[in-house]
Amino acid sequence: MAELTDAGLVKLARKGNQDAFAELVELYKDKVFHLAYRMLNNRHESEDIVQETFLRVYKNWDKYDENQKFSTWMYRIATNLCIDRLRKRKPNFSLDAELNDQDGTADGYSLIPGDNRTPESEFLISETQQIIHQAIAGLPAKYKTIMILRYLQELSLQEIGDILDMPVTTVKTRVHRGREFLRKRLEHKLF
Amino acid sequence: MECKQAASLMHDYLDNELPEEQALDLKSHLDKCVSCRTRLKELEQTDMLMFAAVKHSLPSAPDDVLNRIMSSLPKKRRQQAWLGWVKRHPALTAAAMFLLVMLFSTLSIWKSDDQLVVKGPDLDKVRIEGHTVIVPEGTEIAGDLTVENGNTEVYGEVKGNLTVIDGSLYQASTAKIAGDAKTIDQALDWIWYRITNTFTEVAYR
Numbered sequence: 001m002a003e004l005t006d007a008g009l010v011k012l013a014r015k016g017n018q019d020a021f022a023e024l025v026e027l028y029k030d031k032v033f034h035l036a037y038r039m040l041n042n043r044h045e046s047e048d049i050v051q052e053t054f055l056r057v058y059k060n061w062d063k064y065d066e067n068q069k070f071s072t073w074m075y076r077i078a079t080n081l082c083i084d085r086l087r088k089r090k091p092n093f094s095l096d097a098e099l100n101d102q103d104g105t106a107d108g109y110s111l112i113p114g115d116n117r118t119p120e121s122e123f124l125i126s127e128t129q130q131i132i133h134q135a136i137a138g139l140p141a142k143y144k145t146i147m148i149l150r151y152l153q154e155l156s157l158q159e160i161g162d163i164l165d166m167p168v169t170t171v172k173t174r175v176h177r178g179r180e181f182l183r184k185r186l187e188h189k190l191f
Numbered sequence: 192m193e194c195k196q197a198a199s200l201m202h203d204y205l206d207n208e209l210p211e212e213q214a215l216d217l218k219s220h221l222d223k224c225v226s227c228r229t230r231l232k233e234l235e236q237t238d239m240l241m242f243a244a245v246k247h248s249l250p251s252a253p254d255d256v257l258n259r260i261m262s263s264l265p266k267k268r269r270q271q272a273w274l275g276w277v278k279r280h281p282a283l284t285a286a287a288m289f290l291l292v293m294l295f296s297t298l299s300i301w302k303s304d305d306q307l308v309v310k311g312p313d314l315d316k317v318r319i320e321g322h323t324v325i326v327p328e329g330t331e332i333a334g335d336l337t338v339e340n341g342n343t344e345v346y347g348e349v350k351g352n353l354t355v356i357d358g359s360l361y362q363a364s365t366a367k368i369a370g371d372a373k374t375i376d377q378a379l380d381w382i383w384y385r386i387t388n389t390f391t392e393v394a395y396r
Contacts, residue, residue: 018261025257033252038245050252054260062275132244151238151245157206176202183230183237190240191233 010070014061025054028071031153032078038148039082041137049085053078068162075153075163079145086141128190135185143178150175192220194227201231205238297382311336311351322358328365335370356381 006027012020032053036046056077057064064073139147149160157175161168200217203209209217221228277284309317309324316330324338328346335351342358345366352370353360360374375381 018264021264022257022261025260029252029256029260033256034249037249043250047253047256050256051260051263055263058264128240129244132240136241136245147241148245151241154242157208172202172206172208175206176199179202179205179234179237182241183233186237186240187233191236 006070007066010064010066014064021058024057024070028074029054031071032074034152035075035078035148036082038136038152039079039145040085045085049078049081052081056081069159072159072162075149075155076165079149079163083141083145131186131189135182138185139178139181143174143181146171146174147178147182150178192216194220194224197221197224197227198230201227201234204231205234297385305340307341308339309337309341310339316347326366328363354384356384 006024009020009024009027013024029050032050033046036049037043040046040049053074057074060077064070136144136147145164146160149155149163155163157168157171160166160175161171164171197217197220200209200213204214204217221231307319307322307324309319311317311332312334313330313332316326316332317336318325318327319341322341324341324343326332326336326343326345326347326349330347332347332349332351335354336349337354337356338358339356340358341355342361343353343355344361344363345353345368346363347365348367348369350369353368353372355372355374357376358374360372362368362372375384
């Protein structure tokens with residue numbers, strides 16, 4: 001089974017082949033986990049996201065368009081689940097009113113703490129990395145998803161657009177702003 | 192070129208989306224502008240640090256996650272595939288269902304009848320002994336005679352067709368059958384008989 005391409009595995013898995021599906025899970029579970037971990041900063045919730053993502057993939061094979069890359073479709077499901085989680089957290093912290101970013105949409109996600117077991121505390125890492133992780137955690141939500149997809153999964157702007165159902169031009173603008181945001185955060189500490 | 196425009200080009204450059212012509216414009220601006228040079232350097236460093244750091248130090252998904260996913264999958268995948276076919280071909284499905292229902296109802300009619308049935312005119316001239324229908328010598332049946340689920344013995348005369356369904360037919364040397372004499376004892380023949388019979392009945396009405 002190892003020599004099969006993604007498309008081949010997907011084809012088999014769609015027909016109900018459990019081994020092929022397991023192989024797909026094996027290939028992508030860490031990527032989904034990392035994405036969720038970066039977005040939610042919570043290990044338990046990230047595990048839930050991984051499980052839920054693949055369950056949805058399994059249940060919704062008939063909605064999958066074979067012309068689309070499997071990973072794009074899967075990331076779309078995963079990011080939507082993450083965004084839903086973040087949205088559900090929101091009522092507990094009414095920070096919206098105080099924060100306004102450039103586009104006039106308010107969100108306080110960046111200030112919402114995850115659980116205490118952030119990557120930083122679980123793995124002893126350098127101060128540089130800590131600064132970087134804090135900078136990512138501090139990104140406003142709508143930039144955060146895009147930047148995480150960009151840096152973590154090394155996706156093209158077009159792919160990110162497909163995943164988030166956004167025009168490429170929007171993705172581009174946000175990548176630029178997100179990059180500037182990160183630069184300013186790192187400016188005085190690292191450069 | 193203004194610094195603001197240069198900044199936008201820098202991002203395009205970092206996204207690998209800067210056409211060569213504009214790249215040259217940007218380069219000539221950078222040669223003159225120290226602050227933009229610093230900015231580009233910082234942006235490049237940001238990207239590099241991010242690519243490296245974001246992946247580092249991330250725990251992988253727990254080992255048992257695969258098992259948990261596989262065991263939580265719904266088990267009725269096969270049925271869903273079947274249902275999918277049905278959903279995609281509603282007309283065929285309806286036609287198949289119709290045929291199935293028809294077949295079963297016809298078969299059930301055929302199966303449930305094991306009573307002796309005799310149809311035709313002049314039935315008072317016919318003698319019935321147990322499961323045997325006898326047309327005695329010297330008698331004359333004026334039209335078609337049909338016998339279901341019984342044996343038939345003909346000694347006299349039948350002026351029409353004689354049909355025997357699920358039974359045997361015996362014709363004595365004295366028998367005279369003006370029309371066709373048929374025995375039917377298979378479901379398919381019987382169905383065919385039913386159909387043609389319905390049509391001829393309808394046609395003569």
